[in-house]
Amino acid sequence: MSRKEIGVQRTLVDATKLAHRIDELAREVDSWYPTETPILVGVLNGAALFMTELMQALSIPVTVDFMAVSSYGSSTESSGVVQILKDLSTSIEGQDVLVVEDIVDSGLTLQYLLDVLARRNPRSIRVVALLRKEKPGAIEVPVDLVGFEIPDEFVIGFGLDYAGRYRNLPYIGVLAPEAIMAG
Numbered sequence: 001m002s003r004k005e006i007g008v009q010r011t012l013v014d015a016t017k018l019a020h021r022i023d024e025l026a027r028e029v030d031s032w033y034p035t036e037t038p039i040l041v042g043v044l045n046g047a048a049l050f051m052t053e054l055m056q057a058l059s060i061p062v063t064v065d066f067m068a069v070s071s072y073g074s075s076t077e078s079s080g081v082v083q084i085l086k087d088l089s090t091s092i093e094g095q096d097v098l099v100v101e102d103i104v105d106s107g108l109t110l111q112y113l114l115d116v117l118a119r120r121n122p123r124s125i126r127v128v129a130l131l132r133k134e135k136p137g138a139i140e141v142p143v144d145l146v147g148f149e150i151p152d153e154f155v156i157g158f159g160l161d162y163a164g165r166y167r168n169l170p171y172i173g174v175l176a177p178e179a180i181m182a183g
Helices: 015-032 048-057 108-118 177-182
Strands: 008-013 039-044 063-070 083-086 096-104 124-133 145-150 172-175
Touching: 008 015, 008 145, 015 048, 015 124, 015 145, 039 048, 039 108, 048 063, 048 096, 063 108, 096 108, 108 124, 172 177
Parallel strands: 039 063, 039 096, 096 124, 124 145
Antiparallel strands: 008 172, 063 083
16 A cells, blocks of 8 residues: 555556546547537546546547635534635636536535526536536536546545545545544
8 A cells, every 4th residue: 555545445446447438538528518619617626637637538629727616624514604715717608618526415515606607607507517516415417527426425536635635646536544543
């Protein structure tokens, strides 16, 4: 086990499955935009790696922008308060927008983000999420494409973090309880 893997209880989705599924997601996204050039809106920081891999697998032209939205801080539970930490640098009015999200957990952050984006009058908004938790009581938010449905556990790796750590794991893992307690 490498130093960066200390705190990983187990692997949930390995690197090979991630790569294969991202290729499948890209083929589906390609079919949505036969003549359009969508703007991919990556949700920082977690979606950066997924968005990079997805963009490389796409065969269509795209433009890119990012937002940073948070409801977690350094906790493993949503605070219930959503904040925009970084806004888009370009207008999306009249554009086809594809929100690229790392994980849909409570649904609160994505619902807030979609409301904010819809008020900016894009032509369309779609969502592709790498992961969606099977979470009781989660807000129903529209997600057009999901890479993996996962159990309600705190996951790390492939861009997902706990207190800023573990983003550089090449797979999705479950955070060990002792890592949470160690802080």
